[in-house]
Amino acid sequence: MNLQSPISAGGRIFKLYAGRLEKLGIFTLEDMLLHLPTRYEDYSVVSKIGEVQAGETVTVQGKVIEAKNQYLRSARIKTIQKVIISDDTGNIELIWFNQPFLIKSILVGSVISASGRIDKSPRTKSIKAPAFEILQQSQNQSIHTGRLIPVYPETKGITSKWLRRQIYNLLEQYLDELVEYLPEELINENDFMQYSRAIKEIHFPKDMDTANRAKNRLAFDELLLLQLAANKRRTAWKSKKITKSFKVQENEEEIDKLIESLPFRLTSSQLVAITELKNDLSSQTSMNRLLQGDVGSGKTIVAAVAMYITFLNGYQSVLMAPTEILATQHFKTISSFLSKFGVKTSLITRSNKLETENFDILIGTHAVLSEKINFSNLGFIAIDEQQRFGVAQRGTIRQKSENAHLLTMTATPIPRTVALTMYGDLDLSYLKEMPKGRIRIKTWLVPPEKRNAAYEWIRKKIIDTDSQVFIVCPFIEESESLQTIKAAKNEYERLTRDIFPDLKIGLLHGKLKAAEKNKVLNQFRKGEFDILVATPVVEVGIDIPNATIMMIEASERFGLSQLHQMRGRVGRGEKESYCLLFTDNDYAQNSRRLKGMETLYSGAELAELDLKLRGSGNMYGTSQHGLPNLKAANFSDTQLLQKAKKEAEKLFPELNNYPKLLEKINEITIEAVSPD
Ligand code: ADP
Ligand code: MG
Secondary structure, eight states: OOTTSBGGGGOHHHHHHHHHHHHTTOOBHHHHHTOOOSEEEEOOOEEOGGGOOTTOEEEEEEEEEEEEEEEOOOSSOOEEEEEEEEETTEEEEEEEESOTTHHHHSOTTOEEEEEEEBOSSOSSOEEESOEEEEEOSSOOOOSSSSSEEEEOOOBTTBOHHHHHHHHHHHHHHHGGGOOOOSOHHHHHHHTOOOHHHHHHHHHSOSSHHHHHHHHHHHHHHHHHHHHHHHHHHHHHHHTSOOOOOOOGGGGHHHHHHHHHHSSSOOOHHHHHHHHHHHHHHHSSSOOEEEEEEOTTSOHHHHHHHHHHHHHHTTOEEEEEOSSHHHHHHHHHHHHHHHGGGTOOEEEEBTTBOOOOSOOSEEEESGGGGOTTOOOSSEEEEEETTGGGSOHHHHHHHHHTOTTOEEEEEEOSOOOHHHHHHHTTTSEEEEEOSOOTTOOOOEEEEOOGGGHHHHHHHHHHHHHHHOOEEEEEOOOOSSSOOHHHHHHHHHHHHHIIIIIOTTSOEEEEOTTSOHHHHHHHHHHHHTTSOSEEEEOGGGGSSOOOTTEEEEEETTGGGSOHHHHHHHHTTSOOSSSOOEEEEOOSSOHHHHHHHHHHHHHOOOHHHHHHHHHHHHHHHHHTOSGGGOOOOOSSOOTTOHHHHHHHHHHHHHHGGGGGGOHHHHHHHHHOOOSSSOOO
């Protein structure tokens, strides 16, 4: 057994808890060592019992002189556990509630260490519910008390206390396996801690200063490895032999005809992006480009132009979208633009089977990945809302054609600093401009006391101006969980019964079958509902021009970029549009961040603000963003990012000189746009 062994191989208890540990992202023993504390409790000073004062938080150590259960006739507190410990300066009582089993393990005569707050009303000195551990004779190092105590991300059934013990044991056993992989000079020049020491100190630091140094080393490693991995992918991509270079110059006239035929004039950002795409398509290496742009900035048509060029050169294209709704929408738009030029477009989703493989463009959900589909001649791949797909799915579509051009699209704005580290291997295009004539969506953060007034205002808007309203319910867990759906159902019932009994309300959530979902959406589109209550699924892609009010519950749970994307669901027609943000309970605490929505209207600016106010940990905490969860590093630490970039450049081409480092780089599977 070694650190790479799966967690279940680590012993009976690990096997039993494997499922829970996976929830924390712990799959191997090494992952467990890399499960880093979020903070520390300072129990570092061991106090003499005689000297402690009421109200202080302390650690005391002493011999158990009495340990007993006391039984009460109370509904809530059935038993009290009382343990008295003593050192050479005095006695103190440790008290727990309803944990009678404790008394079995705390034996009179043993020595225990306990940390907590000294009670304020002392006849006798006592600590309620202290953290404690029984010190073995041989063990002079305490784990849970008498030091800086690591506090970890927990999940149901896995406590910090348990993790602390297991990690401590693993470190005892495997510390030697944590070999240094950074070059010696780099470590010396930057005065970094050695790798194994950093891992040890981040869990059980001597003092805060050491903890910070350990964290700094590990944060640097993370950023360096990401950077090196991106450099490596870039080189690999560029070295591929490419045959599909298109003769774009010969197509110019036809491209212009397409652009002229559109029902709108392209923005200059769109034109720039199209030029960039044309260059890629005609070059000797295949395109590997990320097209970023706010919701509504018009990314689809940019991709459609590239697909048309692909068609003109005799190749097929495929466009993969994350939801059936979105795929269907793309199919309608793209075929309306291209069919008059003889381009055959097909749609494949779960409810729409493919009838013929005689297509030029195939649009669909991940159904496009099906083995049954034979592309005769795939030249261009576009992935919409790429962050919604897993690495595996993106990999599979790549395999459909090794050297097809690849365009990924996202509305998630990624701050520049982050993009340079994460996406160092990609070329970036950014649509910074919105099509003309888009109206600003008036946005308000509504204080809790104005909720009823807001409902009245909404009712009036619906009745007077025939508007339609989205009400988005809180997002409870990362993916659309049953809990989230339940919240939406409850809200739907509450609104129907208590708030808007006179209005027509629909309900939309991710667990509805595609056909039902479409039905609800069509009803809403036709005006059969005034209000659509929805889970955050509305974030992507739904286009209903008559919907002019977006109301979002518990908005503090969303990142600003997500809020911005949801806001983009309204303001699609001519009418004045509004976005109302409600909070659950932390109004004051979140108002500064959320108020940003009232004045900022660009996704990129909102992303920067979120990064500043919440840090990247939160911003990219959910996998929806498609960025890896950093453990030690933070994307807002520009200084360390710079350092990592500089060192990566020094190391890069000669990676073979550092086999251990290379091994680490290869372990990285980037959850971002990693095409291979
Ligand atoms: P997104 O970038 O969010 O994917 P879409 O490509 O779906 O945006 O475009 C949003 C809407 O704007 C669509 O109805 C599209 O036809 C329209 N659109 C795209 N470009 C322009 C433009 N230059 N002027 C006006 N409308 C445009
Ligand atoms: Mg789009």
